Amino acid sequence: MSFANRRPGGRILPARRLTPQVDPKTQFEKLALAIGEIYKHNASKLSFEELYRTAYGLVLSKNGQMLYDGVKGVLERHLRECVETGIMQYAAKARDEPSLTNSEQFLSSVRLLWSEHVTAMLMIKDVLMYVDKVFVSNARLPCVYDMGMHVFRDQVFQGAEFRLDLITTTTLLSQIARERRGEHINKSTMRGITNMLVELQDKDQTRSVYKATFEPLLLADTRLRIRISELGTAEYMQRISDYLSSGTTALLRETVLQELISANAQAVLDIENAGLVQMLEQRSIASLAVLYCLYSQVPSAVKLLQDKVHSHIVSLGDHINAPLATADDAPKPGAKGKGPQERHGLAERTATAIRWVQDMLKLYDVYEEFLVESFTSNLAMRNAVNDAFIETINRNARSPEQLSLFIDDSLKRGLKGKAEQEVEHILERSVLLFRFLQNKDAFEHYYKLHLARRPSSLVSKLKVECGSQFTQKLEGMFKDIQLSADLVQAVKDADVLADTSFDMGVSVLTPTFWPSLWSTGADSKEELHVATDAYSMGNADIKVHFGSRTHELNVSTYQMLILMLFADTSDALTTEQIQQQTGIPSEQLSRQLQSLACAKYKILNKTPKSRDISPADSFAFNSDFRAPQYRIRIPLVAATNHMESDREKAASQAKISQERQLLIEAAIVRIMKDRKQMMHENLVNETIVQLSPRFLPSSKNIKEGIGKLIDREYLQRSLDDPRLYIYLA
Amino acid sequence: MSGTEESPTVKLTSGDGFSFIIDKAVAKQSATIMNMLDMSTGGFTEALTSEIRFPEIKGQVLEKVCQYLFYKHRYADEGATERVPDFEFDLEISLELMMAADYLDC
Known part of the structure; x- marks a missing residue:
């Protein structure tokens, strides 16, 4: 009772007992x-x-x-x-x-x-x-x-x-x-x-007495009965839940799962001739589904399943990787006829590479089917499978190169009569593997190197996957093609060549976008903004008299130069002489000579009559040349994109790592510009995070980058704490 | 009053013989009275007869207690929205009233 107000006056009466006091x-x-x-x-x-x-x-x-x-x-x-x-x-x-x-x-x-x-x-x-x-x-x-x-x-x-x-x-x-x-x-x-x-x-x-004494006994009892196989019906579980405390049902269930699944999980996976490996190999979608349904209820069991699937994929992947390793390690087939055999070896390696990609894709298809049909498209299972593919694909150091080769090959074939949809499909699948590559920049390098025709659809797919920076260079290549066409049109419109006997075409090739075509340049950086004539890229139409007959030949600039030599002389010339007189780089020359002497149209006669060009071989003009058409295009023997030889590979590696170093430094500067001060570990971690979409930088490289930036006075070590870097604006 | 049928009111009788018949809902503002009238476990005599004797409380005090129970019933749920008037009583009985409040837990 509360006393809000008391009336003034009066006396408080003492409380008096009304009933007698009792002891x-x-x-x-x-x-x-x-x-x-x-x-x-x-x-x-x-x-x-x-x-x-x-x-x-x-x-x-x-x-x-x-x-x-x-x-x-x-x-x-x-x-x-x-x-x-x-x-x-x-x-x-x-x-x-x-x-x-x-x-x-x-x-x-x-x-x-x-x-x-x-x-x-x-x-x-x-x-x-x-x-x-x-x-x-x-x-x-x-x-x-x-x-x-x-x-x-x-x-x-x-x-x-x-x-x-x-x-x-x-x-x-x-x-x-x-x-x-x-x-x-x-x-x-x-x-x-x-x-x-x-x-x-x-x-x-x-806790309650129930939890403390009864429940443990019940669980132990249940476990025992499962062991002696006296228990086994879901009906029993249902009935018992009528009178047990609600939490117990879950615990009982866990015990049953523990006893029935966890305890046997490993054993079931390893059953000889009927275990997981057999299910996977025989593609028993249904058995796998049942297995997954059971295992997915027990985290430890599903982990086992994932590990097992993972290791199986990796072992199959190793199997696919194996031929490549042996191809790489095989001793070079002797020093005697190095030319033809190496060429042959390279072609085979290329074929191996394409087979590798196809096998990988086939393997992926199989597991994709398991994922959808057996594993209910479960995310954790998918991650396990993807991890396995990442591991196996990156175990093969040449996977970026091989994938690029595969796309190149598919596109070449694709132009020969495959429907656009099929090409599209192949590209989609390539991107699938691309996703698993850790060294995406290496792929970019090879991709630029290998391909002349890039369907922009692949570029846009890669863009979706990696971001715009990545495809910048590839898009540059397309821009050049467009620019060339525009220039030719402009020249034609201007009519400057109307009164000459020449017709002219122009190709614009920005060196940074077309590195492979410029590899002969001494130092591409110095030539960066110089418009350079690229002879190897040009072509010309020339009229040639073969005895009484005349043909118009469409040849490359280099081929034109070679043929011009024979306009003045009817003597045979050796490879060496030709090179001295024309100044064509030797790696280009043999290709040009092959096209003229060993291909479908033999404009030159070669002695001895083999496909390969050696310095001592001699060539003479073939005045007996016959062809049904007046106008003939002399196709240049394709410089086949093949697996790189070791020398080329080393060069590629060097180029990639050089590019990476620049990217690392740029990333460090970006980060430090933002943060101003940062501890060493944090900076290293942040750099890795920034660059990981493209490749995984090693902390050694990052340290080098930091060192260089300190030398160039972008950064400075704190005087108080040598582990702290300060950004110098 | 017979206990066979639950009565809506309860009769409170003081030690000196004064009786007050009030609504049970009002009386239950006192936790003690609420327990006395509890029927869920079978019920004591008071619950069955709807009659409670308080031999230790004088009529004068019990009357004030009843007024207070009504007062509490009326204003207990009021927020600050409405002005709650003061509850007034004579100073003389303040000690006894306090003891009764403690006893009745209200």
């Missing part, structure tokens, strides 16, 4: 008797007010402790008496002869005592509410109701002379076993008993 002992006796009556269901004959006032009086007269302990004593005595008279006989029977009837009688007697105790405690607690309110909260004791529960636990349930807890749990387990065998048991009794176990607090006060 505490007699007062308590009254309460003890009442508790007995409550247990006997005679509460309706008791006055709440009188009992409440008695407890109130005892607490006010500082007899709270006496009252509390007294009540506890009354409860203890009462419960022990109940056990002795109402339960022990059934307990003994249930223990000695655990038949269905004895078990049920015992359990229901325990349940009855429990439910009566709970009801009585609810009433006692109400009558003693003043004890809870004033005495208990000061004395830091369990409230009256909890005290009653503890008395039940300590005296009845876990009491040393009864040990009803042991009999109760074994009886519960035997009842569960009965039900499993199909007998009918009283579920509501079971439910009542488990509820009691849940409600009783264990002595450590942190």
Whole structure:
């Protein structure tokens, strides 16, 4: 009651007792008797007010402790008496002869005592509410109701002379076993008993007796029964959940899974002739689906499955990688006829590379099917498969080059009659593998190197995959092609060549975008902005008289130069002489001579008549040349894109690492510009993060980059902490 | 009053014989009275007869208690939206009233 306002004046009257004072002992006796009556269901004959006032009086007269302990004593005595008279006989029977009837009688007697105790405690607690309110909260004791529960636990349930807890749990387990065998048991009794176990607090006060004693026993029992194969129906799980605490069902399920799946997971995967490897190899989609369905319920098992799939893919991948390794390691076929054999070896390597990509794609298809059909497109499984492909593809150091070769090859074939959709499809699949490459910049290098015709669709696909920076150079190549066409048109429109006998065409090739065509240039950087004539790229139409016949030949600039030599002389010339007189670089020359002497149209006669060009071979003009058409195009023997020889490979590597170093430095500067100050590790990590879409920089290279930037005074080490870098604007 | 049918009111009787019949909902503003009238576990005499005797409380005090129970019932759920009037009582009975409040837990 709150006192908001007092009327002034008057005197506070002393509180005076209206009823006579009674001694505490007699007062308590009254309460003890009442508790007995409550247990006997005679509460309706008791006055709440009188009992409440008695407890109130005892607490006010500082007899709270006496009252509390007294009540506890009354409860203890009462419960022990109940056990002795109402339960022990059934307990003994249930223990000695655990038949269905004895078990049920015992359990229901325990349940009855429990439910009566709970009801009585609810009433006692109400009558003693003043004890809870004033005495208990000061004395830091369990409230009256909890005290009653503890008395039940300590005296009845876990009491040393009864040990009803042991009999109760074994009886519960035997009842569960009965039900499993199909007998009918009283579920509501079971439910009542488990509820009691849940409600009783264990002595450590942190969990219920159910959790502390019964549940572990039940789980152990279940485990044992699975081991001896006595258990195995989902129906049992369903039924048992009717009377167990709800959390237990999940634990039971876990136990069953643990016993049935985890314990056998490895063994099943490894079954000889029927294990995972066989399922994968025989593509048993259905078996894999069942396997996955089971394993996916247990994290440890699904991890096993993933590992196994992973290692299987990697081993298959190694199988695909193997021929390449041997091709690389094979001793160079002798020094004697190096030319033809090496060429042959290279062609074969190229074929191997294409086969490698095709095999990889085939393998990927198989696993894609497993993922969708058997593994429910699960993300974790997909990651495991992808990781395996990343690992296996990057184990092959030449994968970027091979992928690029494959695309090149597909496109060349594609132009010969494959539908655009098919080409599109191949490109899509190539991008699939491209995604797994760690050294994407290496791929870019080879891609620029290998291909003359780039369908822009691939570029745009790569752009989606890697970002625009990556495809910048490739797009540059297309721009040049466009620019060339425009220039030719402009020249034609200007009509400057109208009065000459020449016709003219122009190709624009920006060196940075077309590195392979400029490799002969001494230092491409110096020529960067110089428009250079590229003889190897040009072509010309010339009229040639073969005895009485005249043909118009469409030849390259170099071929024109060679043919011009024979216009002045009818003698044969050796390869060396030709080179001296024309100044054509020797690696270009043999290609040009092959086109003239060894291809379909033999304008020159070569001695000896072999395909290969050696310095001593001689060439003479073939005046007997015959051809049905007037106008003939002399195709240049294609400089086949082949697997690089070791020398070329080293050059490629050097070029790639040089480019990487620049990228690393640029990344460091970008980061430091933003952060101003940074610790060494953070800077290294951040650099790796920034560059990882393109390639994985080594921390050694990053350190080098930092060193160079310090030399060039972009960065400075902090004087206080040598691990801290400061950006110098 | 017979206990067979649950009565909507309760009769509170003081030690000096004054009786007050009030709504149970109002009376249950006191936690003690609420427990006395609790029927869920079977019920004590008071719950069955809807009659409670308070031998230790004078009529003068019990009357004020009843007024207070109504007052609490009326304003307990009011927020600050409405001005709650002061509850007034005589200074003479303040000590006894305080003891009754403690006893009745209200």
